[in-house]
Amino acid sequence: MATMTVEDLLSSRFPMRILAGWPGTTRHVGWVHISTTSDIADWIEPDDLVVTGGGNLPRGRKEQGALVRRLARRGAAGLALGGRDVPDDISGLIEAADEVGLALIEIDRAVPWGGLGRTVAIANQAGADSRLSEQLRVFDTLRSRLNGDLGLAEALARHSRLTGYDFYLVNTRHRPALPGLPLLPTETTVAGIVNRSSVEDGYALPITVGRKTIATLIALENRERPSGLATVQHVATLLALELSEVEREREILRRSGARLFGQLRAGSLPVNIAVKSLMEHGLNVGRGLIVLTVRVANSEDEMVERFLTDDPAAHLSATFDGAGVFLISADSRHVVDEIAETLSGPIGLSAFFYKADDIGLAVRQAKWMLDRNPSIRRAKVLSFESVAAHASWLPPQQEALLDLVRRVLGPLIRYDQTNSAELARTLRTYLQTNLSTRESAEVLGVHEHTISYRLRRCAAILDRDVRSTETIAEAWLAFNAIDVIEAETDIMASAFMRTDGS
DSSP: OOOOBHHHHHTSSSOEEEEEOGGGGGSBOOEEEEEOSSOGGGGOOTTEEEEEOSTTSOOSHHHHHHHHHHHHHTTOOEEEEOSTTOOSOOHHHHHHHHHHTOEEEEEOTTSOHHHHHHHHHHHHHHHHHHHHHHHHHHHHHHHHHHTTSSOHHHHHHHHHHHHTEEEEEEETTSSBSSTTOOOOOTTOOGGGTTTOSEETTEEEEEEEETTEEEEEEEEEEOSSSOOOHHHHHHHHHHHHHHHHHHHHHHHHHHHHHHHHHHHHHHTOSOHHHHHHHHHHTTOOGGGOEEEEEEESGGGHHHHHHHHHHHTTOOEEEEEETTEEEEEEEGGGTHHHHHHHHHOSSOEEEOOOBOOGGGHHHHHHHHHHHHTSOGGGTTSSEEETTTTOGGGGGSOSSHHHHHHHHHHHHHHHHHHHHHHTOOHHHHHHHHHHTTSOHHHHHHHHTSOHHHHHHHHHHHHHHHTSOTTSHHHHHHHHHHHHHHHHHTTOHHHHHHHTTSOTTO
16 A cells, blocks of 8 residues: 655655646555556556656647546546656646646656656555554554453554554444443534545444444544554454454343343242342332333344443343333433334333333333324324323223223124124224224225124124213223233133133
């Protein structure tokens, strides 16, 4: 990699001056290409400084501009004119050089072109030796880190001194990926540089563990002539090893938390053990907890897990009944709306609760909200308290919910189970469509007369007027009670196969 720039060459012992294209003086010069043929641009490589005596330059203004633009596209370091055959009118070269930012240089006729080439080669070799030395020192720092002689923050600071870059390791939330690491400068716009390999005055490299990008290494220049991309990539590799171990430890903790979550949901732990175990995971039930659920489709549960890990927010996570379920502190409620913006599907949210033995109920509440009638899916966050306020009228105990369903809908559900009918579904759809037989028929894909017939059968089996306010209110609550306990399919099935007298 070339380390010498056009500006360095202009400052050397050789008499030369810039004619146009000042922005191009920061380009690196890897080789001095002496050109004598008319097809100048066909033979160059990136970072070549093209030197010509002028005899092969086009005379026309338009052709001169085309040559400069082509040299710029090929990645030339610049165009140097150093002979008696340079055209009198080079306005086309000057205009195009300013336009594309390619350095146009005039070299004194006494300058030996071979001397220019040797100067560039020697400077670049010295730069290569310096970079190799810096990379070896980077690996020395790694050895000290592995031996436990250096903390991670101190190791990054040493890398910074060695390479000429300030290093910032940020996670998906644009925060330090590990404790003790520095924050990005406030003037740095993270959103504009993450996921880009090169940024102004530095680099941004993704750090992957397995197949997942879990962090970004941002390297911002802090001196002239920093070590370059290769050294930054070495540092990124070292950090990937560091993060791989951290991710392994987090996965062990996550699995332990999932087992605990399952026990808490089932209510199989004594209250004092449950409270202590939650505290060990950073969750204080006395200050309030909340459960959120998402669908596992499109890896949305993995996205929530990464968000909560990187925020960071104390949590437990598990997969129950095909949904990703997360237990978080009530203090972290504000992150739920932020999470929702990153997902394509909705989030089901439980009510706040303050007792460990309410976790099972909270899971059912959150999952109920996630699986509710699709007509409310316009909302991104489906909160048990705000979206389903009517559910607060339901009894919290599962057995009480079952008693409500048996009393109001039991005969109808048993009839459907025995006769493979859909009367309960028809009644529920009728209530959901605001007592419209026409809309119910459209939803269920049957004729409107069929809906009317089924409603008459419902009235006969329940022995009550399905259009009365009392029946509508009780049936609506009973159907919502079914939603709350619908995960317990074995209980539901046995509950409604009992006889009327049970």
